[in-house]
Amino acid sequence: xxxxxxxxxxxxxxxxxxxxxxxxxxxxxxxxxxxxxxxxxxxxxxxxxxxxxxxxxxxxxxxxxxxxxxxxxxxxxxxxxxxxxxxxxxxxxxxxxxxxxxxx
Numbered sequence: 001x002x003x004x005x006x007x008x009x010x011x012x013x014x015x016x017x018x019x020x021x022x023x024x025x026x027x028x029x030x031x032x033x034x035x036x037x038x039x040x041x042x043x044x045x046x047x048x049x050x051x052x053x054x055x056x057x058x059x060x061x062x063x064x065x066x067x068x069x070x071x072x073x074x075x076x077x078x079x080x081x082x083x084x085x086x087x088x089x090x091x092x093x094x095x096x097x098x099x100x101x102x103x104x
Contacts, residue, residue, distance in 0.1 A: 011092070014041050014053055018095050026084070033085050037092065040064060057093050064089065 009022045011034045022030050040060040050056050068086065 013038055013092060013096060014045075014056070016053075016096065018092065020088075020092065020095070022088075026088075029081070029085060030088050033089050034092065037064070037089055054097050057096055061089070061093050 008019050009027055009030060010017060010019050011030070012018075013034060020030070037060060040063060041056050044050050044056050044059050044063075050059050065086075068082065
């Protein structure tokens with residue numbers, strides 16, 4: 001679902017293609033985040049209670065944030081890595097929302 005070149009990483013979220021800047025050593029982490037976000041958004045879409053890609057993205061962001069904040073912090077949790085992943089997901093959501101046309 002992605003291609004890399006010197007311009008960044010091409011990702012697909014909910015059938016939409018985005019190009020994001022990403023350091024080579026962080027690409028796998030970003031791809032993992034994209035896969036997770038895609039699965040969560042598809043789950044929300046398939047439930048049929050939320051309509052519109054923007055609303056689905058916001059609900060997914062809220063659910064993922066709730067999971068993150070509810071996680072028990074122990075000695076094995078790398079907060080720096082989690083913070084970077086959340087920042088990348090926020091960027092992807094902002095890009096997806098920014099590229100939307102009027103839905104109504």
